[in-house]
Amino acid sequence: DTAVSQTPKYLVTQMGNDKSIKCEQNLGHDTMYWYKQDSKKFLKIMFSYNNKELIINETVPNRFSPKSPDKAHLNLHINSLELGDSAVYFCASSQGDRKTGELFFGEGSRLTVL
Amino acid sequence: AQSVTQLDSHVSVSEGTPVLLRCNYSSSYSPSLFWYVQHPNKGLQLLLKYTSAATLVKGINGFEAEFKKSETSFHLTKPSAHMSDAAEYFCVVSLTGGYNKLIFGAGTRLAVHP
Numbered sequence: 416d417t418a419v420s421q422t423p424k425y426l427v428t429q430m431g432n433d434k435s436i437k438c439e440q441n442l443g444h445d446t447m448y449w450y451k452q453d454s455k456k457f458l459k460i461m462f463s464y465n466n467k468e469l470i471i472n473e474t475v476p477n478r479f480s481p482k483s484p485d486k487a488h489l490n491l492h493i494n495s496l497e498l499g500d501s502a503v504y505f506c507a508s509s510q511g512d513r514k515t516g517e518l519f520f521g522e523g524s525r526l527t528v529l
Numbered sequence: 530a531q532s533v534t535q536l537d538s539h540v541s542v543s544e545g546t547p548v549l550l551r552c553n554y555s556s557s558y559s560p561s562l563f564w565y566v567q568h569p570n571k572g573l574q575l576l577l578k579y580t581s582a583a584t585l586v587k588g589i590n591g592f593e594a595e596f597k598k599s600e601t602s603f604h605l606t607k608p609s610a611h612m613s614d615a616a617e618y619f620c621v622v623s624l625t626g627g628y629n630k631l632i633f634g635a636g637t638r639l640a641v642h643p
Contacts, residue, residue, distance in 0.1 A: 457635055516561050517563075
């Protein structure tokens, strides 16, 4: 049973296209996150939702729009893709809003923009 | 501002020898610190965490880390490396305030040779 699952795992697309990455967690957690990992393995938080409410919104271009239809899902939509968007995107979840530092990560979605 | 610096981008050890992965932190407050591990093409997994209780923290797979305030360090160690320990390791600090806003170090790639 996969705790945090992301689809698709790999995505290759052209510049200017719009794409979405979906994330689902079956851990019963209230908080979900999107992280971006660049080619140098550097990880940076993009967004976080707690019970469908946006609680962390880093300096991310507004071409990126997260959507949380319910607390078990957090999707990431990207408009007008650019070369610099190529990265691995990780979804994660944690229990409630307690600051435990323990996040459960999905296996990542590797986006390649040509 | 809170941050972490991982002092080595690559560490190579022989199987059965000790592992030392170095991390220094910068924080105005008593920090919450973590080590996460990322195996190839996998998501990240929490190894261990320090949250102002015991300064020597034990984690999974035989890893441990010691919080040293005087040295602002949180180095990760293991007495005897195993081939399966080969992975990317991230030192992480949690920002003060609410929510799990984690700041990741640049990562250290651990290679284990037979």
